Each structure stands twice: as C-alpha cells, then as structure tokens.
Amino acid sequence: MRRGADLALVAVLLAAAAAALVFGGPAATPGEALAVLLGGGSPEVRTIVLGLRLPRLALALVVGASLALAGAALQALLSNPLADPFLLGISGGGAAAATAAYVLLPAAALGGVPAAAMAGAAAATGLVWWMARGPLGPSPTRMILAGVAVNAAASAAILTMLALAPSPRLPGVIAVTMGSFASASAGQVAWLAPYVLVPAFVLLLHGRDLGLLATGEESAAALGVEVATVRRRVFMAAAALCGGAVAFAGVIGFVGLVTPHLCRLVWGGSTRRLLPRAALAGAALTVLGDLLARRALSPAELPVGVVTALLGVPFFVALLRRSA
C-alpha cells in the first residue's frame, strides 16, 4: 500500500508541475504552452513558459519542499503536532528584515531584499537559540516560547513599517508578509536550490533520531541518540530551510504544519519514512497553491500564503478537534 501511495505522490507532483506550466495564466493558452513543452511554440510563448513559469515552478517546488521538511522535523524535535517552521520566530525575523529593506532601501538596491531576509532570519535564529539553549541543546518548551516572543516583536516591527511604507512599495511588503512567487527568477532558483541541499541532507540523516526524540529526550538518549548534538543540528538545519524560503517567497503559512500530518495519515508514524515524503508532498501542495493563487481570481493574483491558509485552516481545525 505504501508503494502505491509513493507512486501516487510522484504522479501528483508531476501533474502539479505540468499544470503550473500549462495553465499558468492568460498570457499563453494551455495549447500554446503544451506546444512549448513538446519542443515547439512561438518565441514569445517560449519566453513565458520557460523564462517565467518554469523558474516560478522551480522556486515553488524548492520552497514547498523546504517548508514541509522543516515542519516535519520540527514537529518531531519539539514533540509537538502543532509546531511549524514559523513557530520559532525565524520567518518573523526574516519577514521583518525584508519589510524594512523594502521600505528603506533605494529602488536600485531592492535586489538586496532576499539578503536582508536571510540576515533577519539568521538573527532571529540566533536570538531564539540563545534564549532556548540548555545542557541538552535547546529545550523544546523554551524554543516555542522564545519563538512566540520573537514572532510578536517581528509582527510589531512589520506593522510599524507597513504604516510608514510609501505606497509604491506596498505590493513588495505584502508579497513578503503573505508569500508570493510572482518575482521568481532563474537566478533565485540557482541560488536557493544548492543552498537547501545541506540542511535537507542533515534532516534526512537524522530522521530515525527525530522519531526517537519525538518520544522524549530520556527515551531517545536511552536508544542511542546524542540528544544535544541532534537538537542543535536539526534546529539549525530547519532554521536554514525556513530562512531560505522566506528570503525568496515570503511567509507561506500552513504548508509546513499541515503537510506532515497529511503524510502521517497515509504513511504511518515513522519519522524516517515521513521526512522525504513530506518534502515531495509539500512541493506538490505549494505548486498547486500557487496555481490557485494565480488562477482563482484571474487576472488578479492572490498572495500564495492566503491560498495555503484558506486551504490549511479548515484542516488545522479538524486536526485540533480530532486530537481533543
């Protein structure tokens, strides 16, 4: 049954990717886009499909996989089903720094926004780490509390800057705070894709350890997990994935929270098995979310974070009620 589910997952991912290229918007009809994928098409449509839609698809894939993988790892690390990549304040720090960059930087320097977001995410990570650190690595409870505090401070900063932002810069700020792939470029993908490889590898490497950590630190240590080391590595790797996602796509909620739970329903409770599947499922869901964001109110485009939240909230509520 698991093999069948794996094949279905790959099929959904491929179908979502193809749909994103073919049905991406009114600028090219599905028939024209399909012709490009089959090797033909006019130069204009080729530019639209390969120069605009393809980088956007690639960015959504990488960001979605990063968020879901980080979410699955953090839920195990914190033994908390309601944990997600944004709980720890990392996205808040990144978004606040990106917002500040949008509001304060001169127009010519706006290419530096992702760098600012990365710096903000790194600063927030350091702050949360410092607050949560303990003899066995960062304590789960303190990580959550520290993350809540950092997120609250980041929200206040974002709202302040939103109030001060000159109106031409508002769309950029909204893209950061609600998530968007609209400004995706091949250059961003070329930067982000290799960057996520190391933290993703670290999380997959510790899949078995994470499954043990989910049952508590004493129980994990007794089964051979170097608790302090694994906590440090997983925290840093998840923070790095989250920081990269925020830098290039803004804050896209619920993918990291909901995807791992969906995968648990299908593939069972083993964290080692869960992590790679969560990454693929997160990529598929994010691509579908972005497609909906583009097409639901076409030609207007919704922020992708709004779509993932609209889809994720009912699921989240159901999950909460089921656990009661």
Place this chain on the structure above:
Amino acid sequence: MTTLLRASALSGGYGDDEVVREVDLAVAEGECVAVLGPNGAGKSTLLRLLAGILPASSGRVELRGKTLQAWRRREVAREVGFVPQIVNFAFPVTVTEVVQQGRAPHLGPWRPPSPHDHAAVNAALARVGLSERSTAAVQRLSGGERQLVLLARALASEPRLLLLDEPTAALDVRHQLELAGVLRQLVAEGVGAVLVAHDWNFALRIAHRVVVLHRGRVRAAGPPPEVLRSELFREVFRVEVDILWRDDGPPTVLPKTIAET
C-alpha cells in the same frame, strides 16, 4: 558471573542539586538488583546515571569493564535496555512502530530493518504478550499495556542489561505477575537487570540483591535475608512493617502503620 555494570562512588543530579551521592552498585549477568527507597530517594536519577543519560558529577560507571564515557551512545544503547516510566507519544504510532524503535541502535541513519531486525521485534512483542496488538495505535492502549510496549521496545534491542524504572506502576496484579515471570526468565537466560521499584513485594519476587537508597545514599545492600529488617523500613520509609518469611518463596513485606518519629 561476569560483571556487566559497576558504579563506584557515583554521584550526580541536576545542576547544583546532587540527588545521588557516592553510590556503589554492581550487577552481573543473570542477576537482578532491586533498588528500593522512598519518593525522592534518588532511584530514578540513579538509573539515569547508570544508563549514562545523565552525566555523573563524580565517581564512575563501568559497562563491561570500560568506563561509560569511552562508549559511544549508540553502543551503550545496544548493551543496555532502558525502560522509562513514561514516554510521550505526540503522534499516532502503532505498537510495532514503537517496538521497532528498539532496533535503532543497531541501524545506521539510512539502513532499513533487516529480517533479523523484524525477528527481534516480533520476539520482543511475543515475550510481553502483545503480538495480537501489534497493529493497534499506542494511544488506544491501557496504561499497563503501554508499559509492556516500552519493555518490548527495550527487549527489541537484545540488551545484555535491563534498567527498569518502576515497570509495575500502571499494571494490575495479573500483569504484574506476568511481568515478574518475563523478567525472571530473562534473568535466567543471562540478562542482568536493575529494577527500580516502589512495590517491595514485586521486587522481592525477582531480585537476587536489594539496594536501599535513602536521601541519595545507599543505606543497605545485599541479599534480601540480610537486608530486610523492620528497623530499616522504620528508618528509611518511616512505616512499621511485618516481614513474612517463607520457605517456598520470596519474603512478603506487609506495611502496618506509619512509624512515629
């Protein structure tokens, strides 16, 4: 008998709070040592120190003649099965999935379980009588069954030594007797065991020796006939007891009243 684990002048605790002080304890193959003591005596802390989960502040623990610090955590986990009192299951998992975690010390980060791993898991489930419940969600089990799952998880790693933290706390009488039978058989097969227990009579069914902890120190140690004295219970547990000695089985301790101090 080969000594599996030996603690010498072992002290440790949490930060500045030294809970266990200068404890000497040894357990050999095929031997069960029961650690008794009132609440707060340091029993569970001693067990964590013996497992190396909690670092000692002074003294040493030797596992098969080699100091615990010289072992990698994963190697210790292959030798020593630790059965904690409580485990938090935050996510839905089946009984088999939990027991499979016991094989983690034998598997690297990537290697999937081999036929031998599956056989060890099935044997552990059978030993605690949970084979029929292997696909059940752990969250749906009774407290007693969960404790048996944790024992099975420790057994799945095929340890030489078991450290058990109050394994009978949630068990009804029937399950207690079953567990006593399982532990006795393991010990007869050569497994060593350190059993932290509040239930004296359960411990006496299995233990070759008892160690009585009082305020973190060993107050008495030795075979039950040498150690069990009503004065000891009065002083350490502050209760008056009758000790019933039998020719055909372990002694029984009957608490009577709270001791006057």
